Amino acid sequence: MSDLLIQKIKEYVELKDEDFLLLEKYFQKKTMAKGDFLFREGDAVHHAIFVNSGLIRTFIIDEQGTEHILQFALPGWWTGDLGSFISGATTKFFVEALENSEVLSISKQSWDELLDKAPFYLDYHRKLLERGLVAIQNRLLETFSTDASQKYQQLMETFPDILQRVPLYMIASYLGMSRETLSRVRNQMVKKKTN
Amino acid sequence: MSDLLIQKIKEYVELKDEDFLLLEKYFQKKTMAKGDFLFREGDAVHHAIFVNSGLIRTFIIDEQGTEHILQFALPGWWTGDLGSFISGATTKFFVEALENSEVLSISKQSWDELLDKAPFYLDYHRKLLERGLVAIQNRLLETFSTDASQKYQQLMETFPDILQRVPLYMIASYLGMSRETLSRVRNQMVKKKTN
DNA sequence: CCAGTTCATTGACTTAAGTCACAAAATGAA
DNA sequence: TTCATTTTGTGACTTAAGTCAATGAACTGG
Secondary structure: OOHHHHHHHHHHOOOOHHHHHHHHHHOEEEEEOOOOEEEOOOOEOOEEEEEEEOOEEEEEEOOOOOEEEEEEEOOOOEEOOHHHHHHOOEOOOEEEEOOOEEEEEEEHHHHHHHHHHOHHHHHHHHHHHHHHHHHHHHHHHHHHHOOHHHHHHHHHHHOHHHHHHOOHHHHHHHHOOOHHHHHHHHHHHHHHHHO | OOHHHHHHHHOOOOOOHHHHHHHHHHOEEEEEOOOOEEEOOOOEOOEEEEEEEOOEEEEEEOOOOOEEEEEEEOOOOEEOOHHHHHHOOEOOOEEEEOOOEEEEEEEHHHHHHHHHHOHHHHHHHHHHHHHHHHHHHHHHHHHHHOOHHHHHHHHHHHOHHHHHHOOHHHHHHHHOOOHHHHHHHHHHHHHHHHO
């Protein structure tokens, strides 16, 4: 079983020994090579995904053919498409491994069963949702109230590790700007520092 | 007790008669006149708010002094600041009644007790969070992939009622554009229709 | 270790949206 | 109704960011 998942759950709720024995049954380990897709636009999403190691991104492609990255999921994060997972509708997302990765996969059916049987899991899930909602709210407000340079600096502070691991054009996409703009922003910052 | 809250909960979970007797104890009715603030930046937020009637907005004011509206809460919606409510930190939000309104208020303490005692409420809350997270994700992706005109048209389709009830400069703020831009977008749409 | 791709940078130009200033409507309180 | 305030609309101009195109750097897989 994934020690990481157990560790993460413990950050939110109390876990007894028999509790994480229960978890074993529900999750399946899956390895992904860099470039593998977990699913693509149009797929039905019947699994929730927890990242054990590696790096996964979720993105959409809009009508103009432009990619927009919604999330970079590092170890300890959940990823996938919550909307499709709960509604059963086909997804608009692509989920791709940016590095060789290992994930835990749980089917919708198992998920519902687990929520039903394990109060601690329900509680964990709820707290995760609460924090997730707050985080994405903040991200939305940030897109409204900051310019390109501030967005980049903010990212550098909150997820410095991501900058080391993903190409800059993906960072730009995540921040909602063109790669050229990001390039210029970075350039400006270097100039200002050396002054 | 609020019939609306009960009705809303029933949209998500099964409710027995004794269940909504329980609810009575936890919520307090509060009336707000147009222009009243429920709380402001810097306040500690110890209550969650359910809108029974009227219209409430939540917004922040950024460093440049510009307002950014995060939400218009119509009857049946929850509002406030989830982040501060769960963490206890002071808020950056302003919550203001745009019309004379009636809300239900529940303290953090009661909230936790209710979640603990009433499994149906936990379930309702969880499902609400799930849908809320998906909705705000979609809003974020929309800000990345659409121009001013598309954003306005999208809003017209999803919340036509709001347009009747709030000044346009607030709509503009909600959509993340200046009031002048919104004015021009609307003007263009009229011209195109009459052609 | 080389060839071919992928990625980043830069300059020139375009464009969508913002800003400022003012005027015209609309609203609403006395 | 009237007067003051709030809200909306418009023109002129600015600006941040996008687009296009070309070049160079850096990986990477055989």
